[in-house]
Every structure is written in C-alpha cells, then in structure tokens.
Amino acid sequence: MSEATKSNLLQGVTGDWEVVVGMEIHAQVQSKAKLFSGASTEFGAEPNANVSLVDAAMPGMLPVINAYCVEQAVRTGLGLKAQINLRSIFDRKNYFYPDLPQGYQISQFKDPIVGEGEVIVDMPDGTSFTVGIERLHLEQDAGKSIHDLHPSKSYVDLNRSGIALMEIVSKPDIRSSEQAAAYLRKVRAIVRYLGTCDGNMEQGSMRADVNVSVRRPGDPLGTRCEMKNINSMRFVQQAIDYEAMRQIEIIEAGGTINQETRLFDSRNGETRTMRSKEEAHDYRYFPDPDLLPLEFDQAWVDEIASGLPELPDDKKARFIADMGLSPYDASVLVSDKSRAEFFEAVAEGRDAKLAANWVTGEFFGALNKNGTAIEDSPISAAQLGALVDLISDDTISGKIAKQVFEIMFETGEEPAKIVEDKGLKQVTDTGAIEAAVDEIIAANPDKVAEYKEKPKMFGWFVGQVMKVTQGKANPKAVNDILKAKLDG
C-alpha cells in the first residue's frame, strides 16, 4: 500500500483529502469457446450468431466447464503472483434482465479460483507502488441489450452471453487517478504478456468497476461509491477525479456520502446515481448444482507455471542487470509486450544500450508522432537492428543515422540501401580528411591564431571539416587529425 504522499493529496476548502480507490477489472478470457458452451467468442459476428442452446438458456440445458478457460485463469493468477485455489466453486448470481437468459449469472462467490496476490506498478516519475490483489474469479458475461433501434422495443444480442470473464479485484491500495490508470495499464500488460486477455478496451474485452472514497490522511476508510463498466484509461481517470471532488464537496458542506452505484457519463465527464444501497439487488448467491466443485492438482498448476512467459517485472530486472539499461528505459520498454519484443529483437547480438536509445528515442518518437501502433510500424526490428549495426561498425555516424532513420520510416527501405543510394557512407579515409583539414587551416590563419588563445575554437574547426565532408567524416578521425595539425 502506498503511503499518503503530499503529491497525491487533493486540496479541499478545509484542508487536504486523500482519495482511496479499489478496482474490479473484468478481463475477457482469450479463448475460442465460451466458459460453459462450445459457441464461438469471435468479436464482430452478426447479432445472435454465436449462441448455443446453453447460452440461450433453453429448457434442460446444462453448463459444462471449458478447461482452457480454467487454465487461462490459473495462468493469470500466477502472473498476479497470487494464491491458486485447487478447489473452487461456481455459484449462481440471480437477477432478472433480458440479456441474462438463464436469469442468473454463473460466477464464483465464496470460493474463487484465485486468491490474494500483488501487482507492482511503475509510475512515470520513476516511483513504484504495490497494489494487493484480493481475488480473481471466473464468471459468465451477459448479452447486450440494444435500446436505440426501435422506439418502443429493445433488442438483445446474446453473442457475448456466456463468454468467460476474469474479474480481478484489487484491494483499496490506489491513491490517485494516475495510479489507477497506471495499475490498469500494468494489469493489461500482464494479461497481454500471458496471452490470457487481449486487453482491448474499445472492444470491451477489458473494463473496470471503480470504487472511490475520500478521507483525511490517516483517517479510517470513508464511504465508497462504485462506478460500473468504465471502458478506457482516460475515463477511469476522469471518473475518479470527478467523483473524488464531488465527495469532498459534499463532506466539506457538512453532508455525508451515500453508498451507491453510480454511472460515469463520458460525454460530460460526470458521475450520477444509478442505484442506492437500499435498491441494491439481493443476488441470492448459492452454489450452482449443475456444476461440481472445480478441482485440480498442484502438479497441473506447476506445469502451467513452468510454461509462463517472462513477465514485465522480470524482464525489467533482466534489462537492467544483464543489458545495463537504466531503470527508466527498462520500464518504458517492458510496459507493453510488443514494445519489449521489438526491443529485444533489435538488441539481439548488439549493443543493448545503443539499441535501447534508438528504440525508445527515435523509434517510439516517430510512432507517437505519427500515431502508428507498433504492430503497424513501417520499420521492422531487423531493419532497425541493421541501422544500429551501421553505426556500430562506423559505416555511418549517429547523426547521419537519424537522416537514414527518417527515410526508412517514410519508405520502409533497408538502411544499407539508403546509405548506398544517398552516398552517406562515413569517410574513414584519413588522407581525405587530412586534405580537408589542411585546406581549412590554410584558408583560415586568423582562426588558427585565435585557437592558440582560445582552445574552445576547436569545435569550429570540427564543424568546418564536417561541412566540407557533408557530415560523412568519422568524427574520431577528424578530432585526432585536427588536434595533431593544430597543436603540432
């Protein structure tokens, strides 16, 4: 749990307030079939195309657990460094809604598949904090009600009905909207590394319920309000910021907070009451008698654990220890699986620091500037690696390399070809450099005299040589020759 640091506190009229946030992340399990039926989970199908008899809750239909979804949940639990429960129970959560065909959602209530764990979250300022994981459980998604296609009727699409979700519940360890977004980003990175959820918030495969309360630093927890189903990082931040200030204003005006479920309206960035505690559903949870307790052995868990990919925290540690990267570069690189993979491909067999500079500097800069996703990058890791090679073997200077990079990003051409075509090869022929140096010294006797007084003039001579050689001269050779001639 992070301590109340001054920078996280919110300013009220009567003093400082601390915001306390807990999150429930709903992550759609990456799986071809639904949690309890064989129907497809493919996104974007025609309405009601991916619906089995079970998903439509036809009379007499029974759920059968999809073992792959269980494996994915275990994998995710391991990625969250959490307790894996070898015995868990599916319960029915009962409520009526047209997009819930069974009249209950199969979920896990008292005995979830995954227990306590933790997530270390890095902040952009280089600090980090830990969020405790309360639990992770498996549950069915509901269908989708569509209210705007007909003036008086609603339509229901059951394609999502029965898809497996992992609900990842955090402890109330988050202390700011920035931390909340960073936590969500970190969990998304972990599930993407694991391949257990695609983390695609726009398609709804990841969404969050956010619990917010405020208190005076050091006081016990305040009354919380929950905002449901927020589907972007930005909205999570906006919702927390708005909600925290709303609560502070109420308390400072002498009011009290009612525990309630609120809706975040992304159009105006505000939250409003959905239902109060008194109106809360009584879900009448009880163990689903159609399903046996979910049981597996430790050996199976160990087998899954042994097949886990390297996760962001371990990768970061390795980048720092084995590759000599700075903690900042390392955390930037591991924050996203594709970025980390790209970097590792560039760094393979090369100077890792140089590779990291190019990936985090020019390359990420260009992607950001153009709004290009790394998957759509015009430059492959192999090409960027080839560019780094050209620098390392003195074929081109770092400065020329930037020109070459720009052309590569525009055309997708190989760096060697660009260097060849444009004649950008570095001049390492000392004779040619000497000739240029001699020429400049001869033409500028006043500057040579000035140099004797002010050694700082040396830079001017370097610039002149570079100008004459169109930047292609090897900077080290230029330095050495100039020094010899001017001081000699």
Place this chain on the structure above:
Amino acid sequence: MTELTKLTMAEARDGLKAKEFTSVELTQAHVEAIESARALNCFVTETAERALEQAKQSDERLQSGQAGPMEGLPVAIKDLFCTEGVQTTASSHILEGFVPQYESTVSANLWRDGAVMLGKTNLDEFAMGSSNETSFFGNVVNPYRRPGDETPLVPGGSSGGSSAAVAARLALGATGTDTGGSIRQPASFTGIVGIKPTYGRCSRWGIVAFASSLDQAGPMTRTVRDAAIMLGSMAGFDPKDSTCVDRPVPNYEASLTGDVRGLKIGVPKEYRLDGMPGEIEALWQKGINWLKAAGAEIVDVSLPHTKYALPAYYIVAPAEASSNLARYDGVKYGLREEGTDIADMYEKTRAAGFGAEVQRRVMIGTYVLSAGYYDAYYLKAQKVRSLIAGDFKKVFETVDAILTPTAPSAAFGAGEKSDDPLSMYLNDVFTVTGNLAGLPGISVPAGVDGQGLPLGLQVVGKPFDEEMVLKIADVIESAADPIAAPQEWWKA
C-alpha cells in the same frame, strides 16, 4: 389385438424377436388403448403417427437382425423430457406450445435402442406435486378406484401421467423423474414398479430442471425385469451433464437371480411414523418376512437424522427451483404477457404462466436464499443433507440394502389434500432421503390396502448399486400376491 397391451415389456420383446407379432401391431394396440383412455388424462401430447412410423422402422430392423435392446417397444415419455420436434410443456402454461430443437439424452438413448414413442405424459407442473393435481393440462386420474366408489383417485406425482399410463396398460413402460419421490410414490399408488437410480446414473441433459441436485430420471414399468431392461437403455455417461458419472452400465437384467441368501437388509426404526396406517406397517412386516424366508438377514438400523429430511428437502428443492425457473421470463420462448415495461412484463407473464404450487415454491425458494436468511435456511438444510448422507453411509457399512414402505398411504381422492400443502408434502417422507443422499431406490408393488388399492415397498441401495436394489425388489415381487390389473372402467 388388445391382448398385446397386457404383455410385460420383456414378454413383448421376446414376442417381437420370435416374430409372434410386429411392432406396428404392438404399437397400434397401445395407440388404441390410449385413444380409449382419454378419461384418465395421462397424455399432454399423443404422438400416434410418429409411433407407428417408428414401429415400422423397428420392424425393418427386427427383420434384418439389427434390433436394439428395446427394439419396437412402445413407451411413454414424461413431458419433462425435451423431445425434438414434439411439444414439451412440463405441464405448465408458461411452456405451452414450446417445441424443442433437441432431444434429451435419456430419450435419445431409448430411441437409439429402438424404443417407440407413444406420447408425452402429464405431470405436476414442473414436477412439483405428489398427486398430479397441479398440471395446467388437468388432473390425471388413477386407473384404480375404491370398490363401488367412483371418486377419482390421484395417481401420485409428479410422474402421475406415466404411472397411470403404465398401470392402465397404455404403454409398456414410461420415463419418470424423481426429485423427492416423483417416480416411487406414483408407482406405489398405481401398483407398478418405479426406480430412481443413483444421482448421476442417468443424464439430466434435456430434462426440464426442477431441483438440479436432486432430479434423476428413471423407468416406470409393470415388472422389476422391465425396469431393469429400460434402465439399461436410459442410463449411461453423458459429457453434456457435469454431474453424470462415467461408469459402465451393467446388464441389469442379469442381476435378477432371485438369490438374496446371506444378504443383510436394514430396517430403519425412524421410518415407523406415528399415525402410519396399520396396513402399511403390516405390509412392511410382510416384506421383512418374505426376505427372511428367502434367506436374507434382517438387521435393525438407525438413520437418526430422518426426521429432518423433509424440512431440508422443502428448502433445498424450492431454492434450486426458484433459480432454475428464472429462465421462464417471457423473453425468449414460451408464454409472454405484454406489460408496460420489462418488470411488468415479467410479473404478468410469470403470474399467468405459473400455477399456484409453482409460485409457492418459487417464493419459498427465493426467501430461503435471501440475504440474512441463507445461513439459517439453505446452509442449514445443506448441513442436514450431509448428515443424512452420513447416516446412510454408516448403515451401508453393515447392510446391503434398506427396506421401507414407499409412501405413508395408498392413493387418495382428488382434492383431498390439495388445500393442505403440508399434508401433501408428507407423501415424500420415505422417499426424499434417497434424493438428498443421491441413493438408488425402487418401489415395488407388494400388496393392497383394505380397499384393494395398491401399496409399494421401497428398497434403497448403495450408490450405483442398482443391481442389488433390483435383485431384492425382484424377490419381493415374486413373493407378493400379484396386483390385479385395474378394471377398465374408463372404456365405458
């Protein structure tokens, strides 16, 4: 041709094999019997055409030597089993007109083995009842009457359409389901055999759910041998039901050796209820004597938590039912009563679609699962359930089976108990324990009461020991005086 309906299933099977008659002839005889017995109201849906078509195909297979174990034998299906292309109602208005696109595993197993479907039998709505008086499609009438008295008697429930049809010789056998006694009690009331197998022996897939942890399908027939034949077809593993157990189906008929020498039969003292009719008590003693005479050893046993079984059952079963019946909401299929908004539509649909007994149980179930009541009711009932299962486990360390009466009375008159749910619920007092513990139990006709009405004895066995239960029931059946077929008064 009517003589063909008098055959047992085993006799009919052997007659078909010996080509003494055809399946079409056998089926036609039953179709005619059904048409003449509409006064009994056994069927919600008759499927004569389909039956004759199936019979024709069976005859072809019999001719070509490809006959299955139940080839050409006409049976009835309780209208709780979903049947592809044939209306399946659970005897509820809310499912009236519902035609499934799929076939329940148990009925599919019967068709796989060559059986012929005569129709879908009436039942208490959603299998909730002990007298077949809660069906939306009207009461089923017991083919037996008190002498010189035309008062319609109930056939028991919930599988009352099946029990009456088999007793009235309208079908060679019928499927039933048993959640608290719904196979065994109607079998007892109509003088036939009914077995509730071990929970997990038959697949529940495609059977409209009442209480999922208790529901189990089983056969209802006129003899123990017929029950063995039919159970062999119905039982078996089904990966579509997670609670169905993967173990081989034995040849049940082979267990009918008539030899019970040396077996230990437990007689539980807690089943001697205060106020139980003397003739039930006497019948129980007769059963004990028959088994003793056949060489079995009778052992007094104790099942101390028996008295808590009925209350526990009437918490667990409605709790599960309240959730299982949530899907009948007017949105996807079945009845819809339009409303001003979604909540109003739900309320109107369910108020119109469910009868009084179903509504009562949905409300009880909703109550016992509610926040603040869950621990006191549902959780406590589950603990009682474990204690009851523990009682049986302990007793089965020393005995091979248990003998009890099936029901505390013979068939009663229609309307006699329908205003008093508690006295109606008492019908299940000897049978619910088997459901709560998941054990196999059979009701076998053993005698008649003072008015000539059939009475059954129940044999309860260890998990998956249907063979033992059948073997002992077979010995009782042989020792008892055969129960005379009902007078066919409905034909008049």
